[in-house]
Amino acid sequence: xxxxxxxxxxxxxxxxxxxxxxxxxxxxxxxxxxxxxxxxxxxxxxxxxxxxxxxxxxxxxxxxxxxxxxxxxxxxxxxxxxxxxxxxxxxxxxxxxxxxxxxxxxxxxxxxxxxxxxxxxxxxxxxxxxxxxxxxxxxxxxxxxxxxxxxxxxxxxxxxxxxxxxxxxxxxxxxxxxxxxxxxxxxxxxxxxxxxxxxxxxxxxxxxxxxxxxxxxxxxxxxxxxxxxxxxxxxxxxxxxxxxxxxxxxxxxxxxxxxxxxxxxxxxxx
Numbered sequence: 001x002x003x004x005x006x007x008x009x010x011x012x013x014x015x016x017x018x019x020x021x022x023x024x025x026x027x028x029x030x031x032x033x034x035x036x037x038x039x040x041x042x043x044x045x046x047x048x049x050x051x052x053x054x055x056x057x058x059x060x061x062x063x064x065x066x067x068x069x070x071x072x073x074x075x076x077x078x079x080x081x082x083x084x085x086x087x088x089x090x091x092x093x094x095x096x097x098x099x100x101x102x103x104x105x106x107x108x109x110x111x112x113x114x115x116x117x118x119x120x121x122x123x124x125x126x127x128x129x130x131x132x133x134x135x136x137x138x139x140x141x142x143x144x145x146x147x148x149x150x151x152x153x154x155x156x157x158x159x160x161x162x163x164x165x166x167x168x169x170x171x172x173x174x175x176x177x178x179x180x181x182x183x184x185x186x187x188x189x190x191x192x193x194x195x196x197x198x199x200x201x202x203x204x205x206x207x208x209x210x211x212x213x214x215x216x217x218x219x220x221x222x223x224x225x226x227x228x229x230x231x232x233x234x235x236x237x238x239x240x241x242x243x244x245x246x247x248x249x250x251x252x253x254x255x256x257x258x259x260x261x262x263x264x265x266x267x268x269x270x
Contacts, residue, residue: 015041016260019075020084021098022046022060025217026112026249027086031058033253039260043078047087047094071101082259084252086112089213089237090150099241108259109243112252114214116237117222124231127212131156134209134233138163143206146199148221149235150211157209166203190217196224211235 015038020027022044034042035058044060065071075083085098095111102109119125128134131153138145142162147154151173157165158178165182167173172184191199200208208225210218212234225232246252 015039016081016256016263017079018042018082018084018256019078019080020044021087021094023087023091026114026215027084029249030084030086030112030252031060033249034058034256037253037257037260039257039264047091065097065101068097068100068104071097072104075101075105075107080107081263082256083107083109084112084256085109085241085243088150089113089116090211090235092238095238095241099243109241110252110255111241111243111245113245113247115247116212116214117219117234120226122226122229123222124225124229126231126233127236128233129236131235132159134235135160137233138207138209144204146203146205146208146210146221148208148210148218153211153235166199166205191220193220193223193227196220197228200224200228200230205230207231207233209233209235212237 018034018040020031020042022028022031023046027044031042031044034040042058044058045065046060046062047064065074074080083098083102085095087094087098098109101107126137128137131149134149135157136159138160140162142164145157145163145165147157147165147167148169151169151171154167154169154173154177157163161178161180163181165179166185167177167182168185168187170186170188172186199205208221208230210221210232214237222232224230244255246255
């Protein structure tokens with residue numbers, strides 16, 4: 001049944017309380033869609049690591065939980081019925097905490113993420129597991145590197161100071177990097193293919209280093225590198241949890257709303 005069909009049915013019990021762990025475009029789209037669904041009461045949680053986050057139209061909170069124990073306590077206190085992990089594909093710690101906390105309090109967990117990119121003809125990828133491996137893969141000879149790995153991964157590249165780095169980030173790294181040769185470009189995407197190609201050509205980029213974050217929003221840099229025959233050092237996404245995984249907005253909405261209606265149909269205690 002489509003999630004849209006559920007909206008025409010008046011919901012006669014308490015809505016399903018859903019915590020969405022966010023910080024991504026997918027999470028914003030999800031809560032804005034669910035905010036129009038009477039069977040669901042969603043709240044979006046943002047870690048607060050970005051100084052000026054894009055806020056949703058629906059309910060949200062900002063800040064950490066205090067580890068697994070803090071998240072578990074928050075789930076109990078909020079009587080949360082379902083958790084959706086819609087964090088960045090590389091937010092390993094938060095995903096691990098969510099899995100552990102949901103297991104502790106017996107709250108179902110599902111993952112809403114982006115389909116990882118796969119290589120196409122003309123791509124020159126070197127896939128690695130970590131930022132440290134990416135820095136090592138740059139090699140000993142100086143290169144002009146376009147670095148888009150997120151500010152938390154940047155210290156790994158201080159071990160490869162022989163290169164010149166163009167670093168693109170939403171916020172400046174703290175503390176400041178000790179790299180001898182880099183330029184910091186503070187910008188928030190998405191960026192068009194034309195913008196990415198122009199930037200790489202203007203900066204005379206030799207190699208792109210980035211994460212396989214999947215989805216369409218940041219794919220332009222991958223296509224630009226392919227068209228310009230620029231090699232890419234690509235960090236592989238970490239292994240996902242054992243929870244159900246969704247890549248499609250309609251599919252995750254259907255899953256959530258059907259969970260709400262299933263709970264509403266169950267006998268209630270007296």
